[in-house]
Amino acid sequence: MPRVTGEWHVVFGAGYSGISSMRHRQQQSRGIDRSLEKKPSAPTICGRISSCDWLPIPTDAGAQSLALLFQLDRSQWLSPEELRAAQVRQLQVLVGEAMRAIPVWKERLGAAGVREGLPLEGDLFTRIPVLTRPTVQQMGEALWNHRLGAAHGGVHRGQTSGSTGMPVRYLQTDVTRLFWRVFTLREHLWQGRDCSGKLSAIRSNVENGRSATWGAATEHVFHTGPGVSLNIREDVAVQLDWLVAEAPQYILTHPSNLRSLLRLAAARDVPLPGLLQVRTFGEMLPVETVDLCRQVWGVGVADVYSSEEVGNIAFQCEEGRYHVQAENVLLEIIDSAGNPLPPGRVGRVVITVLHNLAMPLIRYEIGDYAAFGEACLCGRGLPVLERIAGRQRNMLRLPDGTEHWPSFPEDRWAGIAPIRQLQVVQTAIDRVVLRAVVGRPLTPSEVDALRRIFAEVLCFPHEITVAEVDHIPRPPNAKFEDFVSELG
Ligand SMILES: [Zn+2]
Incomplete structure (x- = not known):
């Protein structure tokens, strides 16, 4: 209860x-x-x-x-x-403001069949097209409300410090x-x-x-x-x-x-x-x-x-x-x-x-x-x-078209070689590179063992290589990713 x-x-x-x-x-x-x-x-x-x-x-x-x-x-x-009903009430306010004040939203919402005052429950809301990050990046200031009332206080600009180098610019308010x-x-x-x-x-x-x-x-x-x-x-x-x-x-x-x-x-x-x-x-x-x-x-x-x-x-x-x-x-x-x-x-x-x-x-x-x-x-x-x-970008893709979020718990590989830090990178559909910061150069048998274990834990029966590196830098937003796909 x-x-x-x-x-x-x-x-x-x-x-x-x-x-x-x-x-x-x-x-x-x-x-x-x-x-x-x-x-x-x-x-x-x-x-x-x-x-x-x-x-x-x-x-x-x-x-x-x-x-x-x-x-x-x-x-x-x-x-x-009850939560959903309260959300829909606030959603109605948000969508109404977007239609009144921002021309691209008026067009986007209108094309989805949204009209001011029409209840936004169910199908009508989910007919609104999904707004992707690239679209937000491309539309830029066209998504900004230049007619916002003073009640929301100051408007502050910001941008994400993304891993990919493509920031999303956004506005915050005092609210x-x-x-x-x-x-x-x-x-x-x-x-x-x-x-x-x-x-x-x-x-x-x-x-x-x-x-x-x-x-x-x-x-x-x-x-x-x-x-x-x-x-x-x-x-x-x-x-x-x-x-x-x-x-x-x-x-x-x-x-x-x-x-x-x-x-x-x-x-x-x-x-x-x-x-x-x-x-x-x-x-x-x-x-x-x-x-x-x-x-x-x-x-x-x-x-x-x-x-x-x-x-x-x-x-x-x-x-x-x-x-x-x-x-x-x-x-x-x-x-x-x-x-x-x-x-x-x-x-x-x-x-x-x-x-x-x-x-x-x-x-x-x-x-x-x-x-x-x-x-x-x-x-x-x-x-x-x-x-x-x-x-x-954290999903591993296979040549057969399937994809999954790989998991490679340390207890499976940490005992094999003196690895201080590891990042797994998919560089091609059939190629994965293990970037490893190591305490000393790895022996051929350690490299072989790593390749075998990773083929198994990643479910990746294709080329796996080991690259010994001095340092794995953090991206601008300082978020480290254990697995990164470069396939785009
Ligand atoms: Zn709980």
């Missing part, structure tokens, strides 16, 4: 049990007596009047975030049908930025984070530095501990030394960087005793990395599915399952012919961003593949993603 909440202590209470069990697991793994555990303090609201210590009165900005958070706290327990921050707060609450802890971020687009708080999302809302940041281009050994010196409670980074850190920490036996959880984003999170994190540092990993142009897409609940943030994104999964897919079937992810009226993204194909899952035990009505599979 769905839980009904609406009161802060219920939300916070759910969070504590989450963090408590997380600590319990961490301490169990280290044989620490749980009776010594100190319960984390509640996130306290930032007040603007010093004489109101209890109850604090937030600033206008803080109140705005908290009011939205209060609504999200309720909406997460709506039934799928979409507010949504980004508030959904981030929701994720903190879902994960029951102890906001008084130190947050360390290792990512791109940051300067090495420190601040008194966790940053924009919690600002004016919750008191937090300090935040420290390090650019992801620093060498992994430097990163690990930095983490030891900073002794954070939380780490934020990409899954591939976490994996490199964990391998080094395991090899050097470097614990992080104060750590409570790692948060990852920006890449697929392999289950092996989650397991490795438990083994090496004794803590769990919470993953976030997001994109620069769309915002937050899905978060993990306390059951570890991904819930679509349906109050801001209407997410569809369709097959190659455009038909909706049932739970369990992997297909193209198509997203409509419900609150970006500056640059409406209606049925936007983000380039990822995923599958819906069945309802979650947590009771939330927000749709579940069972699997986030990756992008088209």
